Amino acid sequence: MNFMQTAICLLPVIPMRKEPSHRSEMVSQLLFGEYVKTGEEKNEFVLVKCDYDGYEGWVQAKQLSAVNGNEILQTDVYTASFATPATKNNTMLYVPYGSSVFQQRGFGFKAAGFDLTYLLQPQQTWNSKQQKLTVESLEAAYQPYLNAPYLWGGKSVYGTDCSGFAQQIFKLFGVKLLRDAYLQAEQGTAVASLPEAQLGDLAFFQNEKGRVTHVGIVLNEGKIVHASGEVRIDQIDANGILNSLSGERTHVMHSIRRFSF
Template identity: 45%
Template structure:
């Protein structure tokens, strides 16, 4: 029998190995659904429903779902908006401060639910729409500007390059894979940088030819990306130029279009 769970805390680390000392490879956010792959006494290996990403986590940060609840896709459409004051009130009156882009399961009339547990929203739920992506995507990306870089991070208070673009696109109804190398396999190729438009994703490789970085184009000569912090830098056919360092920091490989 499959074991289905949902994240019950605002942010939960997903680790490479079942240990508190292990590298954080990603995060689960409030309302993320997972399937349990393997269990130990404290640690569970889980797979995220949305992007199939796997990692180990403390089982106490999860609560059980029935199979029908887990698979009910229509009940996971509302998200927390790009804002810093997304507060949920639990049944006992305590507050949860949830990050932008997290899921609000079974949302209706100002409430969402984790299994049988009910939460009152103190903000307006966000319904992603691809119809407004062209006009609103840049503003959503800039909401995260100056967010500190954090390997494996997915929130305003710590985010990595692929987590950044994944979250921005998620807020507009487009699901990307988790890592830059995986995202580079999605979308349609843009032949020349000069043809890039707002919302295209640029991918960068290392000396071994591996995709290691991604950012979102703001036209064909600027990019917003997470490197040290979420920042806006100039870009040309060679790659990203960092004015503070006075050098190119990332070598351009390809540009992809997703809408």
């Protein structure tokens, strides 16, 4: 498949589906400001490939805005508030946490009739190039996601799956993860065992067939933050995850990987 034309998501969040149908499962999402390359069109949907992680899926063609080469902007800055107010054609638009910001003080973008202007102050933004991984900065990054419901294919504070959550948090620190947990488990470098794990390592968990099906971010003091039912903090030991409330074993350990922040 040839992906030629570049397009941008200028809506708060757009579902990406496995097939070109509203009834098809959602495999991921596009957040505001994310770029894709577009390919085949079918049933008012278009096949897209994400610039950030190469992930593919179908979105409604009319939900994207085509852009020219000189309109493709790079950014390391993301929204830091839960829902950032912006204006679109003089009407209000709310952009979710972790969305791209192309200038720290305001962003104007014109495409397909859009004239979108951010009403941001510097304290409402998160510059991934300036972030160091600490207990405090990691907590600040994941805190808006706490209690967000689990949503297959989701990656926003309104609903996320485990790998989408990890990908978005790592993006805020300038570390690029692939979309799915089994792909993320092939990135970084191996950590031999949990006692050697550090803050910010990714822990992966397996099903009964030994396949990676879950991921979470290692915290200090034997804790892990992950999306399981909701984004939550649980206990982790050498065998896997223990629900912090019930004590139930919910996930079986597969491996731990470390990334350069």
